[in-house]
Amino acid sequence: MFEPVLTRNIRRPASEKILTYLANGGYEAVKLAFTKPPNELIDMVKRSGLRGRGGAGFPAGTKWGFMPTNTGQQKIVAVNTDEGEPGTFKDREIVEQDPHQIIEGVIIAAYAIGANRAYVYIRGEFFLGFKRWIKAIADAYEYGFLGKNILGSGFDLDMSVHRGAGAYICGEETAMLESLEGKAGNPRIKPPYPAQVGLFGLPTLVHNIETLACIPQIIQLGSEWFASIGTAESKGPKIFSVSGHVNRPGNYELPLGTTLREIIYEHAGGIRNDRQLKAVIPGGISTPMLTAQFLDVPMAFETLKQAGSELGTGAIIVMDESTCMVEAARRMTKFFAHESCGHCTPCRLGATRLFEALNRIEHGQGLADDVDRTLELATGIDGRTFCPMGAALVNPARSAITHFRDEFDYHITHKHCMTGV
Amino acid sequence: MAVNSTSVTNHVRDPKTRAMLLAALYLAQEQHGWLSPEAIRRVAARLELSPGQVYSTASFYTMFKLEPQGKYLVQVCEGLSCYLVGGAEPIIQHIVQRLKIKPGETTPDGKFTLEVVQCLAACGTAPALRINDELYENMTPEAIDELLDRLGS
Numbered sequence: 001m002f003e004p005v006l007t008r009n010i011r012r013p014a015s016e017k018i019l020t021y022l023a024n025g026g027y028e029a030v031k032l033a034f035t036k037p038p039n040e041l042i043d044m045v046k047r048s049g050l051r052g053r054g055g056a057g058f059p060a061g062t063k064w065g066f067m068p069t070n071t072g073q074q075k076i077v078a079v080n081t082d083e084g085e086p087g088t089f090k091d092r093e094i095v096e097q098d099p100h101q102i103i104e105g106v107i108i109a110a111y112a113i114g115a116n117r118a119y120v121y122i123r124g125e126f127f128l129g130f131k132r133w134i135k136a137i138a139d140a141y142e143y144g145f146l147g148k149n150i151l152g153s154g155f156d157l158d159m160s161v162h163r164g165a166g167a168y169i170c171g172e173e174t175a176m177l178e179s180l181e182g183k184a185g186n187p188r189i190k191p192p193y194p195a196q197v198g199l200f201g202l203p204t205l206v207h208n209i210e211t212l213a214c215i216p217q218i219i220q221l222g223s224e225w226f227a228s229i230g231t232a233e234s235k236g237p238k239i240f241s242v243s244g245h246v247n248r249p250g251n252y253e254l255p256l257g258t259t260l261r262e263i264i265y266e267h268a269g270g271i272r273n274d275r276q277l278k279a280v281i282p283g284g285i286s287t288p289m290l291t292a293q294f295l296d297v298p299m300a301f302e303t304l305k306q307a308g309s310e311l312g313t314g315a316i317i318v319m320d321e322s323t324c325m326v327e328a329a330r331r332m333t334k335f336f337a338h339e340s341c342g343h344c345t346p347c348r349l350g351a352t353r354l355f356e357a358l359n360r361i362e363h364g365q366g367l368a369d370d371v372d373r374t375l376e377l378a379t380g381i382d383g384r385t386f387c388p389m390g391a392a393l394v395n396p397a398r399s400a401i402t403h404f405r406d407e408f409d410y411h412i413t414h415k416h417c418m419t420g421v
Numbered sequence: 422m423a424v425n426s427t428s429v430t431n432h433v434r435d436p437k438t439r440a441m442l443l444a445a446l447y448l449a450q451e452q453h454g455w456l457s458p459e460a461i462r463r464v465a466a467r468l469e470l471s472p473g474q475v476y477s478t479a480s481f482y483t484m485f486k487l488e489p490q491g492k493y494l495v496q497v498c499e500g501l502s503c504y505l506v507g508g509a510e511p512i513i514q515h516i517v518q519r520l521k522i523k524p525g526e527t528t529p530d531g532k533f534t535l536e537v538v539q540c541l542a543a544c545g546t547a548p549a550l551r552i553n554d555e556l557y558e559n560m561t562p563e564a565i566d567e568l569l570d571r572l573g574s
Contacts, residue, residue: 086500086540124484125541127554165443166483168539182442184481200437243502243544250545285501317502317544331501331509335539341481 002229004253005221006213006237010097016132018139021100027145029216033108034153041112045215047223049235054080054171054208055286055312056388057234057301066195067113068203075115076204077106078180078194079212081122081129082164082171085284086335087315090239090251091209095122095129098213099136103159105212107145108219110157113205120161121176133161168339172387173206175341186343187387210239230256234300234311242268244318245275257303261295264318275320279403283312285332286392288399289319309399324417325404330358332396340389347390350381354397361408364415371401371408438468442478446485455486483538491527491534493572495520496551500540508548508560513537515562520574533574 009015009024021027033041046061067075079102083091095102106118120137122130137159140146148156162180164170170179174188177199198204214236218226226236234256240263243249247269254263260280264270271277279289282299287310290297297307304311319328337351357374360366367373378394385391401408410418445468449460456479458472465475479485495516499509513535517523520533527534543549546558550565557568 083542084540087502087544089542089544089546092542123542124482125551125556128556162440163443163447164482165446165485167481179443180440181437182439182478184478200440241545243547244505249547315544317505319505323505327504328501331499331504335500338539 002237002255004237005217006094006101006210006239007098007251007253009101010093015097016099016136018100018136018143021098022143025220026100027104027143029219030104030107030111030145031151033111033219034151034155038112038114041108041219044218044223045112048214048218048226049223049230049233050211050214050218050226051234051301052208053210053214053238053313055085055284057311060207060211060214063195063205063207064109064113066193067115067205068196069114071203074117074202075113076199076202077110077113077115077118078173078177078199078204078206079106079118079120080171080173080176080206080208081120081126081133082176083123083126083209083313084168084171084339085286085313085315086332087241087243087281087284087317088313089241089243090313090315092123092126092129093251094209094213094239095126096132099129099132100140101216102209102212103136103140103145105207105215106159107150107157108215109205109207109212111153111155115205116156116158118157118159119180119199120159121170121180122161122163123170124163124165130161130163137161167341168335169341169387169389172389175387176206177204184341186341187389189386231298231300231303233302238299238314240267240299241313241315242318243316245272245320245323246270246318247272254299257298257300259296259298260290260316263299263316264295268316268318271318271320273320275322277318278321278323279319279325279328279400281315281317281319283310284315285317285335285396286310287312288395289328289403290399291403322419324362324419325400325407326358326362326411326417329396329400330355330362333358333393336389336393336396340393344386344390346381347385347387347393350377350385350390351393353377354381354394358397361411362417364411366408366412366415368412370412371405374398375401439470442468442470442475443482446475446479450485455489489527489531492532493552494534494536496536496538496541497524498539498541498543498547498549499537500544500547502540502544503547503549506547512548512550512560512562512565515565516569519566519569528574532572533569 050060051057170185175185179185194204252267333355337355465472524537548560
């Protein structure tokens with residue numbers, strides 16, 4: 001039986017308080033980390049197999065290894081609390097309910113790579129999370145976990161929190177750095193990667209909240225423990241946010257590699273009103289939707305890729321048989337059309353044109369060639385944008401058409417929906 | 422937008438002036454209720470930026486308001502997860518009928534502004550909406566009526 005570790009504290013009373021955290025073994029991993037040389041910590045994270053939990057799945061230890069060691073420059077850890085991928089609500093819960101777990105992860109990461117400054121970026125809408133961050137950082141200073149000579153280690157770390165102001169794209173790491181610098185959140189061209197040129201031009205390690213939550217666990221329980229959970233290429237525990245037509249929506253921490261079927265039917269209580277599953281989005285709306293025939297696919301980076309989708313943020317959106325897939329695709333594409341930062345044309349215009357076509361089809365005004373044109377347009381956007389948003393924004397429409405083309409054709413021919421919506 | 426200014430200023434420890442822009446815009450918005458051209462000019466002067474730079478940045482972010490807003494900003498999520506469980510349009514329609522304003526509009530008494538927004542990261546407790554800085558989850562028409570009654574609509 002798998003015991004949750006990342007979410008073990010969040011349902012305790014006053015879980016966000018430093019005393020609660022300390023009473024439950026909090027900050028012990030930092031003490032342990034300070035007894036080890038930084039290189040050993042980097043090796044531990046490498047051996048754990050931890051991959052980033054923000055969507056891209058990049059190996060965390062490799063990222064730590066990219067940080068320069070001999071340039072004499074100040075280094076930075078940037079913490080991404082800009083959770084905006086629709087369907088995802090795990091980072092918000094961790095930060096609101098257990099922020100010290102993240103601070104502990106940040107201290108260990110900063111110590112390992114030799115950074116003395118950490119910046120937290122939080123989504124503007126997360127006001128409770130912002131307040132919790134402020135309080136947690138202030139308490140960590142008071143208890144000597146931040147500031148000068150932390151716990152007598154000789155290691156210094158300063159940390160502050162900064163609010164975003166409503167822009168999905170700021171979850172992309174370089175857009176987040178721009179926003180932290182007080183600018184519009186337009187993504188930067190890569191390379192150079194943040195490890196070389198990051199915040200204020202300094203080498204910067206950027207991590208998602210859930211990734212940082214894994215760090216204290218890896219240090220305390222060991223890389224082998226972490227690597228023993230999961231599949232060949234996807235190690236450790238993962239928080240799956242489940243929403244849509246399920247009986248018990250919520251965050252479920254389970255081993256990577258747990259099947260969609262187990263998550264939906266055992267943990268999330270199955271489909272509402274005993275209906276049939278029609279489609280499921282496995283990793284937030286940036287990832288292609290799958291149908292019921294994929295229910296036994298393990299939720300892991302490599303297996304979802306084989307199935308034609310992606311793990312993304314692990315946010316599972318469940319749609320039952322009553323769902324109109326044209327409307328679902330239209331709504332998701334509207335999100336991307338709204339959130340395109342406008343920096344490059346294929347995304348700025350492409351998302352809007354995609355939305356317009358889906359809007360026509362949904363409202364019975366679809367043109368005979370709208371479906372083919374939509375697919376053609378998607379091909380023209382995917383891989384031709386400045387940042388990964390282009391590849392993401394075509395997924396709702398393209399995957400809906402792939403699996404449910406007949407519904408799109410029916411809408412165009414009959415000018416209404418076959419599901420009766 | 423009820424932003425706690427003390428906490429915001431206390432937590433800008435960064436020496437680089439430009440990096441303070443978003444926090445400064447929040448402060449200005451809290452003081453003026455919205456970012457008027459005058460507020461933009463003042464922020465620009467304080468941070469030694471041009472009004473154009475400040476306006477360009479402010480207009481990028483949806484939470485910075487370049488027009489006057491109601492005392493209460495009601496933001497309803499129209500995301501997929503909210504829609505699937507009966508949120509989005511039915512919730513928006515309910516508020517439209519109740520406040521007699523369309524999305525984007527403010528009530529004549531200046532009390533409420535209605536806005537339709539994208540995902541609020543409350544998909545597991547959908548339907549969700551925000552009023553100023555508070556998140557409200559598992560919304561129903563009855564719960565909304567209660568909320569609006571309390572705020573004196």
